[in-house]
Amino acid sequence: MVSGLLVAGGLVGAVAERQRGQLERAAVIEHFAALLSLDAGWPEPARRWLAALAERYEAARALLAYRDPESDRVLLWVFRGGAFEEQDRPPRDAHEFLLDKEPRAFLAADLPARFAEEFSPRGLMSAPLAAGGGPGRLFLLDRARGAFTLPQLEDLGQLLAGLEPGLTNLLLIRSQIARAVDLERDRIVRHLHDGVAQTLASVEMQLNVYRRLLAENPAKTAEELAGLQTVVKQEQEELRRFLRTLKPVRVPATELGRWMFAHCAQFEQETGIEVDFWADPVNAALPEGICREVFWILREALHNVQKHARAQHVMVRLRQDDSFLRLLVDDDGCGFSFTGTYSQRALEEQGLGPVSIGERTRALGGTLTIDSSPGSGSTLRVDIPLT
Numbered sequence: 001m002v003s004g005l006l007v008a009g010g011l012v013g014a015v016a017e018r019q020r021g022q023l024e025r026a027a028v029i030e031h032f033a034a035l036l037s038l039d040a041g042w043p044e045p046a047r048r049w050l051a052a053l054a055e056r057y058e059a060a061r062a063l064l065a066y067r068d069p070e071s072d073r074v075l076l077w078v079f080r081g082g083a084f085e086e087q088d089r090p091p092r093d094a095h096e097f098l099l100d101k102e103p104r105a106f107l108a109a110d111l112p113a114r115f116a117e118e119f120s121p122r123g124l125m126s127a128p129l130a131a132g133g134g135p136g137r138l139f140l141l142d143r144a145r146g147a148f149t150l151p152q153l154e155d156l157g158q159l160l161a162g163l164e165p166g167l168t169n170l171l172l173i174r175s176q177i178a179r180a181v182d183l184e185r186d187r188i189v190r191h192l193h194d195g196v197a198q199t200l201a202s203v204e205m206q207l208n209v210y211r212r213l214l215a216e217n218p219a220k221t222a223e224e225l226a227g228l229q230t231v232v233k234q235e236q237e238e239l240r241r242f243l244r245t246l247k248p249v250r251v252p253a254t255e256l257g258r259w260m261f262a263h264c265a266q267f268e269q270e271t272g273i274e275v276d277f278w279a280d281p282v283n284a285a286l287p288e289g290i291c292r293e294v295f296w297i298l299r300e301a302l303h304n305v306q307k308h309a310r311a312q313h314v315m316v317r318l319r320q321d322d323s324f325l326r327l328l329v330d331d332d333g334c335g336f337s338f339t340g341t342y343s344q345r346a347l348e349e350q351g352l353g354p355v356s357i358g359e360r361t362r363a364l365g366g367t368l369t370i371d372s373s374p375g376s377g378s379t380l381r382v383d384i385p386l387t
Contacts, residue, residue, distance in 0.1 A: 029162035036166040041289050042177065045170060046077050047084035053140065054079060057125065057152055060142035065097035068175050069134040074099065075174065088178075099135045103128035105157050107148050123147050127156050131167035173363055180359040187356060195242070199235045203228060241270065251295045253286035257318065259295055264316055267302050273311055275302075279318035282325065283386075290384060293360050294318075294327055300357050301329040301380055309333025311377065323387055330379040336372035344368040357382070 035049045050062040061080040068075060074089035074097065094100045096114045105127040121141040125148035129136030138160065140148065160167075206228055214221045251259050257279040264275040282291070298316065305311050311333030319326045338352060344367055347353035353370050357380070361368045366384035 025158065025162070029159060032159060032163055033166045036163070036170050038170075038173065038289075041287075042174070043077075043084055043086055046086070046174075047079065050077060050079035050084065051082070053138070057140050057148065057156065058144040059125075059140035060144065061119070061121075061140070063097075063119070063139040063141070064129070064136065065093075065099060065139070066129065066131075066136040066171055067091075067094050067099045067134045068178075070175065070179075075171075075178075094135075097139075098126070098137055103130075103135065103137075105153050107150065107153055125153055125156065127153065127160055129160060129164075129167060131164050131171055133168075133172070136167075136171070176359060176363040180356065180363060183356045183359055196235060196239055199231065203232065250288065251291040252288050253282050253284050253291050256282055256286075256291045256295065260298055260316070260318060263295070263299060264302070267306070271306050273306065274313045275316060276313070277316045280320045282318070282320045286320075286325070286386070290325070290364060293364055294325065294382070294384070297327060297357050297360055297382055298329065300354060300360075301327075304354055305329070305331050305333065309335075309378070320386075323385065325384045325386060327382040327384075328379060330377065332377040335374040335376060335378045336370065337374065338372050339374060341369060341371040354380075 032049065032052060035052055036045050038045060046064075050064065054060070054062040061078070063079075064077040066075045067073070072091045074091065074093045076087040076089055076093075076097070078085045078087065089096075093114075096112050096118075098112070098115075105125075107125055109124075109126075111121075111124070119139075119141060121139075123141065123143050123146075125140045125143075127138055129138060138156070140156070206224070210221050210224055210228075213224070260279060261277050264277040267273065268275045302314065302316075305314055309331050311331040313332050315328070315330040317326075317328040317330075319328075336352065338350075342350075342352065344353075344358055344361065347368065347370060348358065353368070358368050361382050361384070364384050366382055369381045369383075370378060371381075372378040
């Protein structure tokens with residue numbers, strides 16, 4: 001009887017201990033998942049997450065390597081000495097970080113020579129990541145007290161498995177940001193090529209003509225040079241306007257409406273296109289990153305109106321309720337090449353609409369919709385969820 005009670009008591013104690021361990025594990029995963037949230041601007045979520053991992057396992061350095069499935073490039077996050085660094089590596093570096101090997105966890109291994117040379121680890125613990133659609137791997141280097149242990153390796157594997165949804169979200173958003181940056185760079189290159197570069201080429205050809213004309217007809221040459229000087233001044237002013245659009249801006253929620261109104265007024269003055277602007281007051285707690293992206297989306301939308309729409313009037317509306325923030329840009333120009341309302345997915349599948357606006361919208365978790373009536377104008381709508 002007594003022995004039976006002892007056995008039963010031991011089983012109850014074991015069950016209670018297991019439940020306590022599960023609760024503790026859930027609490028740890030919840031804590032690390034919270035560090036991955038995008039409540040702060042990039043790259044703070046990645047920095048604080050790696051810092052917390054390094055602290056938990058007493059590591060001096062933490063590395064995360066991830067191969068983007070679309071670009072095939074290797075994204076590397078490095079945390080050491082309290083500082084965070086992000087590197088964009090070529091596809092060949094997948095071998096250096098074991099992204100082309102069988103995904104397994106280990107305490108020590110025959111590391112690729114380039115990894116050993118670059119990081120010179122005194123001790124190492126590594127586990128694969130199943131997140132973001134591409135292969136990934138976490139490395140913890142140089143434990144403060146002795147070597148890493150098998151229980152630590154098992155703990156790390158369980159932690160990363162529990163963090164898969166948060167890591168997937170963070171890596172996908174980071175990939176979208178990178179693609180948006182690439183698109184912005186392409187836009188800058190196209191603008192400079194189609195604008196300044198073309199003008200300079202034209203100026204060079206005209207100067208060659210005027211040099212030959214100078215001896216024959218000085219008066220005519222002077223007249224032509226005056227016209228050429230006007231062209232150069234106009235291009236100079238256009239370049240100044242373009243450079244102003246590249247300046248980084250801080251747009252707090254309390255200033256979003258004012259920033260948008262000021263840009264609409266400047267756009268109207270410079271282009272002669274009438275702009276009707278109206279905005280709801282937005283929640284002061286709205287993250288600055290969202291406000292900045294909404295402002296950039298407006299700038300890009302108005303730029304597209306000026307460049308493509310041949311519009312006389314634009315209506316801009318910013319609305320907010322408890323669930324979403326909505327930006328509407330409606331113009332009376334020529335519209336897009338399609339008729340009707342297209343979702344962001346339909347636009348992407350058919351290669352229609354403003355690509356950079358779509359990328360910025362997706363990075364915010366929002367949706368882009370365009371309603372077009374060729375010859376009568378179009379309406380661009382961006383909805384950004386707030387909950």
